[in-house]
Amino acid sequence: xxxxxxxxxKIDQELTKFPGDRxxxxxxxxxxxxxxxxxxxxxDVITDIAAYLHVxxxxxxxxxxxxxxxxxxxxxRFKITVCTNLPCALRDGVKAADYLKQKLGIGFHETTPDGLxxxxxxxxxxxxxxxxxMTMNNKHMCVRMSHEKIDAMIQELKQHGxxx
Numbered sequence: 457x458x459x460x461x462x463x464x465x466k467i468d469q470e471l472t473k474f475p476g477d478r479x480x481x482x483x484x485x486x487x488x489x490x491x492x493x494x495x496x497x498x499x500d501v502i503t504d505i506a507a508y509l510h511v512x513x514x515x516x517x518x519x520x521x522x523x524x525x526x527x528x529x530x531x532x533r534f535k536i537t538v539c540t541n542l543p544c545a546l547r548d549g550v551k552a553a554d555y556l557k558q559k560l561g562i563g564f565h566e567t568t569p570d571g572l573x574x575x576x577x578x579x580x581x582x583x584x585x586x587x588x589x590m591t592m593n594n595k596h597m598c599v600r601m602s603h604e605k606i607d608a609m610i611q612e613l614k615q616h617g618x619x620x
Contacts, residue, residue, distance in 0.1 A: 458504045463493050467508065479509040483519045487526050496527035524578065525594045532567040532574035534613050537591045540577050543584035552588035552601050553577065559610060572617045573610075 457464070470485035486505045491497050497505075497520050506513040520526045527535065538553040553575075557563055560573050567574040583589045586599035598609060 457508075458501055459490055459493055463489050464508065467505075471509075480511045480515055482509060483511070483516055484523070487516070487520055491526060495533075496530050498528075524576070530567075533572050533617055535574045535576060535593050537576040537578035537594070539579070539581045539583075539587065539589045541580045541584075543580075544587040544589055547584070547587035549588045552590070552603075552606065555603055555606060559606065570617075572614065 459467075466489045467482065467486045470482045470489070471479060474481040483505070486509060487497055487502075490501050490505060494501060502516045502520055503513050506516045509516070520528055524537075536556065538549060538556060540549050540553055553564075556575055560568055560575060562568055562573070562575055564575055564577045578591065581589050581591060581597065583597060583599055588599075588601045590598045590601055592598060592609075592613075598605070601609075
């Protein structure tokens, strides 16, 4: 068992939402629990989840690699995903991404040397009218991200990252 007892308890809670013969329905929730605890889902974690849910490992692997919210490689402490889909791109999404690249000194799918930030390119986040839009660790949506707001966000995250 690679996860904590609390993680398996959370997965067990998710399993109660589905019929007993439908453990596969809890794969997404189990992956989310594992990623929250580990920061990413390694091949070993995928195999562990499969065993725990009594499903073939490929079933878990398919879900983990299909959805971009799951990290199948280590990421920085703060994963910033910028929407560059056409509506956001037309409303400064690409400019915001370029500014982040310059500010952090990394490109998409890269992590800063200090391990704090990973920058990702994302698809539509459903908030086109609030562009530029980005998500933080797949959980917190940031909207109307001007250079000033990006600067403030990075500074706050750096302070938070250094104090942990």
